[in-house]
Amino acid sequence: MFKLFRRDKREEPAHPEVQPEVQETEEVGQPSTPGAAVDEPEPVLSDTAIAPAPALLDEPEEAQEPEDETLSALDETAGDEAEEVADEIAAEEDEAQPQEKKRRFGFFRRDNREAPARESLLKRVSSVFAGRKIDEEVLEELEEQLIMSDVSIDTAQHLIGELRAAAKRGEVPNDEAAQGVLKREIAALLGREASPLRFAENGPTIWLFVGVNGVGKTTTIGKLARRLAGEGHKPLLVAGDTFRAAAIEQLQEWGRRSDVPVVAQQSGADPAAVVYDGLAAAKSRGRDIVLVDTAGRLHTKSNLMNELSKISRVIEREAGTPPLETLLVLDSTTGQNGLVQAQAFTQSAPLTGLVLTKWDGTAKGGVILTVARETGVPVKLIGVGEKPEDLLDFDPQAFADEMFS
Amino acid sequence: MLSSLSQKLNKTFQKLRGKGRITEADVDAALREVRLALLEADVNFRIVKDFIARVREKAIGSSVLESLSPDQQVVAIVRDELTELLGGHAQRIQYSSQPPTVIMLAGLQGTGKTTTCAKLAGHLKREGKKPLLVACDIYRPGAILQLQTVGQQVGVPVFEMGQSPPPQIAKASLKYADQHGLDVVILDTAGRLHIDEAMMAEVRAVQEVAKPQEVLLALDAMTGQDAVNAAQAFHDTIPLTGVVLTKLDGDARGGAILSVRAVTGVPVKFVGVGEKLDALEAFHPDRMAGRILGMGDVLTLIEKAEKQFDEKQAAAMEEKLLQGNFDLEDFLSQMQEVKKMGPLENILGMIPGASRVMANNPSVAVDEKQMARVEAIIRSMTPQERRDPEIINGSRKRRIAAGSGTSTQEINRLLGQFRDMKKMLRQMQAMASGKTKMPRGFNPMQFMR
Numbered sequence: 001m002f003k004l005f006r007r008d009k010r011e012e013p014a015h016p017e018v019q020p021e022v023q024e025t026e027e028v029g030q031p032s033t034p035g036a037a038v039d040e041p042e043p044v045l046s047d048t049a050i051a052p053a054p055a056l057l058d059e060p061e062e063a064q065e066p067e068d069e070t071l072s073a074l075d076e077t078a079g080d081e082a083e084e085v086a087d088e089i090a091a092e093e094d095e096a097q098p099q100e101k102k103r104r105f106g107f108f109r110r111d112n113r114e115a116p117a118r119e120s121l122l123k124r125v126s127s128v129f130a131g132r133k134i135d136e137e138v139l140e141e142l143e144e145q146l147i148m149s150d151v152s153i154d155t156a157q158h159l160i161g162e163l164r165a166a167a168k169r170g171e172v173p174n175d176e177a178a179q180g181v182l183k184r185e186i187a188a189l190l191g192r193e194a195s196p197l198r199f200a201e202n203g204p205t206i207w208l209f210v211g212v213n214g215v216g217k218t219t220t221i222g223k224l225a226r227r228l229a230g231e232g233h234k235p236l237l238v239a240g241d242t243f244r245a246a247a248i249e250q251l252q253e254w255g256r257r258s259d260v261p262v263v264a265q266q267s268g269a270d271p272a273a274v275v276y277d278g279l280a281a282a283k284s285r286g287r288d289i290v291l292v293d294t295a296g297r298l299h300t301k302s303n304l305m306n307e308l309s310k311i312s313r314v315i316e317r318e319a320g321t322p323p324l325e326t327l328l329v330l331d332s333t334t335g336q337n338g339l340v341q342a343q344a345f346t347q348s349a350p351l352t353g354l355v356l357t358k359w360d361g362t363a364k365g366g367v368i369l370t371v372a373r374e375t376g377v378p379v380k381l382i383g384v385g386e387k388p389e390d391l392l393d394f395d396p397q398a399f400a401d402e403m404f405s
Numbered sequence: 406m407l408s409s410l411s412q413k414l415n416k417t418f419q420k421l422r423g424k425g426r427i428t429e430a431d432v433d434a435a436l437r438e439v440r441l442a443l444l445e446a447d448v449n450f451r452i453v454k455d456f457i458a459r460v461r462e463k464a465i466g467s468s469v470l471e472s473l474s475p476d477q478q479v480v481a482i483v484r485d486e487l488t489e490l491l492g493g494h495a496q497r498i499q500y501s502s503q504p505p506t507v508i509m510l511a512g513l514q515g516t517g518k519t520t521t522c523a524k525l526a527g528h529l530k531r532e533g534k535k536p537l538l539v540a541c542d543i544y545r546p547g548a549i550l551q552l553q554t555v556g557q558q559v560g561v562p563v564f565e566m567g568q569s570p571p572p573q574i575a576k577a578s579l580k581y582a583d584q585h586g587l588d589v590v591i592l593d594t595a596g597r598l599h600i601d602e603a604m605m606a607e608v609r610a611v612q613e614v615a616k617p618q619e620v621l622l623a624l625d626a627m628t629g630q631d632a633v634n635a636a637q638a639f640h641d642t643i644p645l646t647g648v649v650l651t652k653l654d655g656d657a658r659g660g661a662i663l664s665v666r667a668v669t670g671v672p673v674k675f676v677g678v679g680e681k682l683d684a685l686e687a688f689h690p691d692r693m694a695g696r697i698l699g700m701g702d703v704l705t706l707i708e709k710a711e712k713q714f715d716e717k718q719a720a721a722m723e724e725k726l727l728q729g730n731f732d733l734e735d736f737l738s739q740m741q742e743v744k745k746m747g748p749l750e751n752i753l754g755m756i757p758g759a760s761r762v763m764a765n766n767p768s769v770a771v772d773e774k775q776m777a778r779v780e781a782i783i784r785s786m787t788p789q790e791r792r793d794p795e796i797i798n799g800s801r802k803r804r805i806a807a808g809s810g811t812s813t814q815e816i817n818r819l820l821g822q823f824r825d826m827k828k829m830l831r832q833m834q835a836m837a838s839g840k841t842k843m844p845r846g847f848n849p850m851q852f853m854r
Contacts, residue, residue: 214515245554250547335447335629363631
């Protein structure tokens, strides 16, 4: 498992195999010089990039392995070990397989979580119960565990209240039952049913990605583009982050990797104008899904939030409808500020969904319970690793299970 | 303006006013509010627990129980403890006696390492150093170009070797700095998860090669409970020497920094307060303490108030108010007290009880110019007139108006307001009969428009 993660890291630099397929990107997105700067060293250095690794890691065996793998094939779904993953993903396409989905979460998480720091809520809940009956002390400890998962105090108290009520009704004879109740209530907060991303029936589907700085908007779009392309869609990426240095090139690199065109203007351009171009390009080139990247912005900056409204308006004007999905990307490590973010962003660009990123760390992302509870916006995607395949459809039940796994 | 915590504490203690003595249980009730405030600010649960225990000990042992204003006392203790936990005073970069000084930035993905590197480089350059930025993030697409771009913006050279192994890059960059007479090397490393063993091994390898004087953790101010785990893991792998708290220009309370301080003990060296490349500031523990508590700089004002308000004088004033013996002389002296402390609006919020008035009556805006005129009017009165405004007749008014450069209408208005105020005070006194005491430092200014 771990090898799988590890290999990944080194695969990226060795990515040049994908390069020949760049043309399409080039046609659309224009800044050619900076783009070249990014990929230029790759082919040259890819060998050296990998070779010295063993020395550094003191784990020659493990480290050498990836070398062959990487050099052989990356574009073919990231090496052998990743096949499993790919299978899982494929299974998902068959749909109506909740079992599979659930397992997928576990697949990514369980083996990777061993350190004491990653002690799961389940273990903690079990240890809290250990032979005790549910009394106030136990409930208090449970509340503590929830709060330590970034669940807000209000939401934690709500969950504990439900558990207390269930206990009064005699439904909680043991810790297993208690977990059951908590899982049920957590899933209920998240809307129980998975809420998949929506596709337009006619005309291009437009998804807008928003969020504060550094949450992983561009990476999410890059991964999603790969997945959509793999599923036979014809995505188009729009580099709406014209502010951050190299954000455009970052998106273009993702486009290259998945052979998906990217519409971009120069850095500093009006993002609404880029979006306008992007929509026009999608129409003229027959692309069916437009993924719009935007610059990270703190929700407290009114000028930047106005800019976002403008982008949203331009989409509505050009497409006749608001973006089919306006997705707020939230970092799992985010604390209570997540709620404020969601509330502020939905004012400027009404949100239709959340994307929870970086869930492969030790952060539990409990703030989404509060966000979902307070705003009613469903979580649609969850990022559980660095590979494109690690961006999964969100399933409330599986998430609740995972919080206890 | 007055923040949630002080309002809550105020409320908690208001219930207790007139109870005579405040008990340990009352302090606990107040500390529950503090606990909630800290948890809402994302301070780690366990750290909050320890913190509250420590504050409780101090509060019980101190004069809080006898204090006339236990809420302010508790807040003051909390603030002091927080400030201490946050590290006393601002910390600076440690330079190597033998250049180049190496500074390494590390952290989770998306915390703002690259931006911080550039800000830091710009800052050091302004201080007369000759920094070099080094691109050790070989994974994220566009990371090198990003560093090159921001490096150019701050006018600092950027060293890169494409996707070479980061330890090699670091090593080569030191040589480069040496050859080119650059005295500070800033290493921008890739964002990594603290549980990713391979990536953590890599960052350790970089650290071993480059032997940085400063190893700074970039911490996002919006981070939640998990900050302790990440900080601990980074600290265990590459002993940190400091933290840079980023994205502090948002509205996150930034309690994570407290967690990180508690876990690692390393000081906060800088805070990032904007997307512009000069938006890097020194860290002020006291301001941060206020922010975490959700109080802004009001805490600083409380401190000022503590210095300015003489306890005895305040008690005497309270007595006067209650007796209805309040005259224009007192009015003036109160006004002087208030003026010593700074902008009026902030101060009104600090005065116990005033926040309530202001909350019920948001239109109470205080005009500083108006205050100056009022002061001039009172100063143009004779002592006798100040003590007994009733004797002020038409000719006295004309004299006062001439002396203060105002008009008789303004003097009439002031006298009218003063009469109304006295009337109101008497009513309040009647209402208060024994049940609630007049809050200390009650200030007539709040009735002025």
